[in-house]
Amino acid sequence: MVEKFSAPKGVSEYFPPRGRDFETAIEKLLEPVRSAGYQLIELPIFEDTELFTRGVGGSTDVVTKEMYTFQDRAGRSLTLRPEGTAGVARSVIEHGLERGQLPIKVFYKGPFFRAERPQAGRYRQFFQVGIEAIGADDPALDAEVIYIAHRALQNLGLKNFTLKISSLGDGESRSKHRIELMKFISHIDLDQESLDRVAKNPLRLFDDKRKEIIAAMESAPLIRDFLSPDSQENYESVKSHLRNLGIAYEEDPRMVRGLDYYTGTTFEFLHHGLGAQSAIGGGGRYDGLLQALGGSQLSGIGFGLGIDRALLALDAEGITLEQERSGLDLYLIPLSPASKITSVALLAKLRESGLRVDMSYGDRGLKGAMKSADKQGAKFTLVLGDDELSSESVHVKNMASGEVVSVKLSASEISSFIKKMI
């Protein structure tokens, strides 16, 4: 025996029958996205490393210790994308989309990579669908993006998720808050590791799960008390749109997002039942990102939803994704070498006629082949042996009723017979 391979540590994989759920989940999540006019943007999985350090932010864990970075043969530093927004922004700028119709509305789906220690719901390669609406700084658009994420999760069938929102305000609001927050934190006794994190981004302390830190942060100054009049008005407007849309939300002034580019409206969808990782999606507005990447001064907003976690959430709620038209319409069972030749040709023609058809490969016995047809959920089976060849008629069995009917041995006759019955 040669040594067997195993997948790289911490990646998520979906194989049958789970692969079908994965595929279906993406489709369901995307329905509300498409119906709101968002169009696909398909981007590279690796980008210039600098795009992420500058875009996502050097103070984030994502950039400082979770990137898969490598050099190509010419010595360029490339990184497997840890998130989607930076790449979208890059592409928008590079191809001048920002000079066209605004807002630009795009969606993406695919794998992302972060070199973390894996655990329940956290993988090194994981899948997201996300949208970005760039070029309109309008609270109604913030509400739309949140609404779509909400609809997407609902459309999957999820019920037990909650939405948390907050506003990080504009630059002025944030710098005032930061000063006060730093003052407050300087009175807390912290270990070196926490001090390092605070130096990079004091907000992170709000996210600490240690009891003593939570207690100490109880009376910390909150951003909502530092919002400028403009930011305040904007935030109120977003909330009123959400109420108008019938979206239940909870305000969480202590919410922290892991990426540096967020400004203004931020939000997170949480689901308990996934283990320690409770966020199944999140996003927010980013005012300075485009400019930081060499583009124009356009603001944008978007979200990312974790497909892996959404599937775990479905499990937790005991929901099975309903597959439309699953299983085979027909299963062919050839019983002799001669009938096999006919079967192979017949199989192709039936498939071309739009039916889902498979046949028994490997010269199995009739009984075994029937069993296999049953396992695959075939609605009809067709037995083709030497007798059928000479009489030019085949036996088609309805697997649900057990009824067997003779049909003329011709692809079009069989096809129309099956189509009539299903």
Add this chain to the structure above:
RNA sequence: GUGGGCGUAGCUCAGCUGGUAGAGCACCCGGUUGUGGUCCGGGAUGUCGCGGGUUCAAGCCCCGUCGCUCACCCCA
């Protein structure tokens, strides 16, 4: 990076105070010649994660190692 748990058939696991491996599911074949789902009978499958040690004897004990997993951290 830090800590806990676990590694026995494809899957889920059992294996008592050490005596050279088992169940259920799944899979394959058959139950009188060519028709599935139930039932019955039969069958294949493991270097018991790997390496070393203790012992007459180790899946069970000891050491090491690798892997998986959960949690911290962080986040989708």
